[in-house]
Amino acid sequence: xxxxxIHIPFCKKKxxxxxxxxxxxxxxxxxxxxxxxxxxxxxxxxxxxxxLSTIYFGGGTPTLLxxxxxxxxxxxxxxxxxxxxxxxxxxxxxxxxxxxxxLKELKKLGINRISIGAQSFNDxxxxxxxxxxxxxxxxRIYDDARSVGLKxxxxxxxxxxxxxxxxQWKRDLHTAIxxxxxxxxxxxxxxxxxxxxHSQKLNLPSEETExxxxxxxxxxxxxxGFKHYEISNFARPGFKCQHNINYWKNGNYIGIGAGAHxxxxxxxxxxxxxxxxxxxxxxxxxxxxSHDATDQRETLFMGLRLLEGLPxxxxxxxxxxxxxxxxxxxxxxxxxHIKLTRRGLYLANQVxxxxx
Amino acid sequence: MISxxxxxxxxAHIDHxxxxxxxxxxxxxxxxxxxxxxxxxxxxxxxxxxxxxxxxAQAIRMSYKDYILNLIDTPGHVDFSYEVxxxxxxxxxxxxxxxxxxxxxxxxxxxxxxxxxxxxxxxxVINKIDLPAAEPERIAEELKNAFGIKEEEIILASAKExxxxxxxxxxxxxxxxxxxxxxxxxLQALIFDSHYDPFRGxxxxxxxxxxxxxxxxxxxLMGTKGSFEVQEVGTLRLGLRPKERLSVGEVxxxxxxxxxxxxxxxxxxxxxxxxxxxxxxxxxxxIKPMVFCGFYPLAGEDYENLKDAIAKLQLNDAAxxxxxxxxxxxxxxxRCGFLGLLHLEIVQERLEREFNLKIIATAPNxxxxxxxxxxxxxxxxxxxxxxxxxxxxxxxxxxxxxxIFTPAEHVGAVMDLTTEKRxxxxxxxxxxxxxxxxxxxxxxxEIISEYxxxxxxxxxxxxxxxxxxxxxxxxxxxxxxxLLNQEPVDALxxxxxxxxxxxxxxxxxxxxxxxxxxxxxxxxxxxxxxSKVIARENISAIKKNVLQKCYGGDVTRKRKLxxxxxxxxxxxxxxxxxxxxxxxxxxxxxxxx
Numbered sequence: 001x002x003x004x005x006i007h008i009p010f011c012k013k014k015x016x017x018x019x020x021x022x023x024x025x026x027x028x029x030x031x032x033x034x035x036x037x038x039x040x041x042x043x044x045x046x047x048x049x050x051x052l053s054t055i056y057f058g059g060g061t062p063t064l065l066x067x068x069x070x071x072x073x074x075x076x077x078x079x080x081x082x083x084x085x086x087x088x089x090x091x092x093x094x095x096x097x098x099x100x101x102x103l104k105e106l107k108k109l110g111i112n113r114i115s116i117g118a119q120s121f122n123d124x125x126x127x128x129x130x131x132x133x134x135x136x137x138x139x140r141i142y143d144d145a146r147s148v149g150l151k152x153x154x155x156x157x158x159x160x161x162x163x164x165x166x167x168q169w170k171r172d173l174h175t176a177i178x179x180x181x182x183x184x185x186x187x188x189x190x191x192x193x194x195x196x197x198h199s200q201k202l203n204l205p206s207e208e209t210e211x212x213x214x215x216x217x218x219x220x221x222x223x224x225g226f227k228h229y230e231i232s233n234f235a236r237p238g239f240k241c242q243h244n245i246n247y248w249k250n251g252n253y254i255g256i257g258a259g260a261h262x263x264x265x266x267x268x269x270x271x272x273x274x275x276x277x278x279x280x281x282x283x284x285x286x287x288x289x290s291h292d293a294t295d296q297r298e299t300l301f302m303g304l305r306l307l308e309g310l311p312x313x314x315x316x317x318x319x320x321x322x323x324x325x326x327x328x329x330x331x332x333x334x335x336x337h338i339k340l341t342r343r344g345l346y347l348a349n350q351v352x353x354x355x356x
Numbered sequence: 357m358i359s360x361x362x363x364x365x366x367x368a369h370i371d372h373x374x375x376x377x378x379x380x381x382x383x384x385x386x387x388x389x390x391x392x393x394x395x396x397x398x399x400x401x402x403x404x405x406x407x408x409x410x411x412x413a414q415a416i417r418m419s420y421k422d423y424i425l426n427l428i429d430t431p432g433h434v435d436f437s438y439e440v441x442x443x444x445x446x447x448x449x450x451x452x453x454x455x456x457x458x459x460x461x462x463x464x465x466x467x468x469x470x471x472x473x474x475x476x477x478x479x480x481v482i483n484k485i486d487l488p489a490a491e492p493e494r495i496a497e498e499l500k501n502a503f504g505i506k507e508e509e510i511i512l513a514s515a516k517e518x519x520x521x522x523x524x525x526x527x528x529x530x531x532x533x534x535x536x537x538x539x540x541x542x543l544q545a546l547i548f549d550s551h552y553d554p555f556r557g558x559x560x561x562x563x564x565x566x567x568x569x570x571x572x573x574x575x576x577l578m579g580t581k582g583s584f585e586v587q588e589v590g591t592l593r594l595g596l597r598p599k600e601r602l603s604v605g606e607v608x609x610x611x612x613x614x615x616x617x618x619x620x621x622x623x624x625x626x627x628x629x630x631x632x633x634x635x636x637x638x639x640x641x642x643i644k645p646m647v648f649c650g651f652y653p654l655a656g657e658d659y660e661n662l663k664d665a666i667a668k669l670q671l672n673d674a675a676x677x678x679x680x681x682x683x684x685x686x687x688x689x690x691r692c693g694f695l696g697l698l699h700l701e702i703v704q705e706r707l708e709r710e711f712n713l714k715i716i717a718t719a720p721n722x723x724x725x726x727x728x729x730x731x732x733x734x735x736x737x738x739x740x741x742x743x744x745x746x747x748x749x750x751x752x753x754x755x756x757x758x759x760i761f762t763p764a765e766h767v768g769a770v771m772d773l774t775t776e777k778r779x780x781x782x783x784x785x786x787x788x789x790x791x792x793x794x795x796x797x798x799x800x801x802e803i804i805s806e807y808x809x810x811x812x813x814x815x816x817x818x819x820x821x822x823x824x825x826x827x828x829x830x831x832x833x834x835x836x837x838x839l840l841n842q843e844p845v846d847a848l849x850x851x852x853x854x855x856x857x858x859x860x861x862x863x864x865x866x867x868x869x870x871x872x873x874x875x876x877x878x879x880x881x882x883x884x885x886x887s888k889v890i891a892r893e894n895i896s897a898i899k900k901n902v903l904q905k906c907y908g909g910d911v912t913r914k915r916k917l918x919x920x921x922x923x924x925x926x927x928x929x930x931x932x933x934x935x936x937x938x939x940x941x942x943x944x945x946x947x948x949x
Contacts, residue, residue: 211900302911347902350898356922
């Protein structure tokens, strides 16, 4: 299985917590950028022989591109007969950047999964985060997506926001559930270097509150019929995100666009991370210091993110660490699979560090 | 011949310009030409240059007019006062160097006393008179009050500018007596230092007090009882200059197939094995380390490397003591003994710098004398070996006579600091209206924590201190243990005075709480005396540590983050189930105000 990730680094405005490869005020480079994407994809097709089973448009804000752009891009794989029939094609959509007409076009082009960057339903918190939309915009884009026939809808939420109380998060979560999405991602806010938040003095919830928010999320979504299948991800039966599962299973994927990462048969590389560098020199790849040993480790610490865990056989050479982690109650063995316990979920980094 | 020899040293407080004056004397006598000259030429160790102190004694022979002048450079720190006294014993005179802006300081006084005990002629020199803040009249007054020095004896100089150097050389020739001693009697040579050369073995620096020494003779070391055959003797210029013989009054070196400096102790007497002297020269003392601590490799597999490294340092450092020890908490390590805290710091720094070892040093302690109920006394150099409370009759600890020189306005602060450290005030003398000499009696254990730094800080850097060991005294001491996660950590045990146990225990557990990172479980940190807990803190458990999002397949970034997290833990020592960083072991040291 091979996945294709397409990075769209344009944003109307960069959010205060965001340290992804994204830039505002560069929309004039879009046409050129899309051409470069196609160029990069063509040259990859001539190097590798693969068939794609998922495509994912991530950002930035992919929905800033016009349907024409998507048409160009999506025609390419089919032109090369590299598409499998059971294809998941996802797009990240920001409220306030896609109207019904655009969504309709996207649906027509074959996009069958939409991930809506809601983040919160509290307008005050949305403002703190630096989002360009309010809660009404979320409801609107959600209804529009439904009405154009998109069934596989995800909502992205963030908890542990500045000044957020446990009750406020509960409200966000219940609002999200009431929309009946097929998939929910709930991320704990992290303050990354280089972001606006990093330079601010924020009133963040305590570790105890964060933990309560996370516990509540798991309990509530599980009761509501969602399967908790990855640390931050929940899905209705049959609606797990195939594209992301491929990352967690350390599968093969090709990333195109500025700052995109690829992993093919144990090798990792990435693209230049500014739009200008990417446009001038799309062929320049930075190879990471990956080899067989790191690949095994990556398989372990990525795979353990999935709640189903990993087959016991994968842990060869880590028997001692494994025994210690099982003894300390962070991992457990079930039907020849090793997986995180509930406590292990909360302390996953303490587990993962053993496998790097 | 002997009438043309003058042996002298320079005694001074740190930074009063000793090394600069030595440089000038070497230049002026053309011992070192301009091409070879560099600053602090006699301080050969990198550390000596950096810290501006002399650790090893050095000697160098100069020619001036028809005279041979042997300058014996002494170590400049109280830790090495025995070595200083032996270097002085090899001389007939000393330049007493005092900074014209500072005046007499603690080491000036201590070294001047040592010189007097050795019956040396003292030539007082007031240095740095070129500085705008120089007060030569006031300093002259101090010299008069402290040592009875007459004004006409004093030479005003600036070693930096070369002022007064000819006068100093003239005074060395005219005022310092020629060496006493006889040529036609059995050999007596004083070893005043030695160093280890990887190719030639030990090179001993000697002063011939009587007789002569020639290559080929069998010698006997009267203190350590060793016997060797002399291979080479000679004089000391910047390098070694072999000679046919060294005769009475001369200063030079001897190579005799000696393999370790500990076989060739400072203060020992060299004599001719065939015609031995009746008596050894006075003043020899076997070295007794005063301060002990444990060195443990951060990585257990470095233990052998640590042992090899210390053994290498010991080749050139007879005062360094070590033996293997093991700690339940820290694993295998070495118990090391030192002359003082500076000596300890130097050894630790050299291990890290020259041998690239990462070590954990436990808090230093003194040697306690424990009188047991069964009428027997033992010496304890490691708190973990302290017998049970029930077996102890009493405990004695080494006491010092501490001398402090301070500007008068800081007398109150010095008094508060020193009495808080269990010091007994003895005496106070005004050297002049502005400067005071204070004397205390104080346990050595109080000096080896942070006393010196604190003294500097309460006097804005103006006070200086020196001490001499007085002997053992009874104190009401108890062993304070630290328990991490209910398990005692032997390496954190300390001996404290009973009256100070509560506040120190409280402070220590607070510091440990700060230093030790949170774990997946709550860690109680307790201080206890016997089975009684006197202080307690809890390190709360880490409840959540999880990276939430994967950035578009950037697994490498994630791996690097995890690697960083893991590397942080590698710099810690695992004690039971708890990862303890080096700062925690240092916390014991930092219990002062």
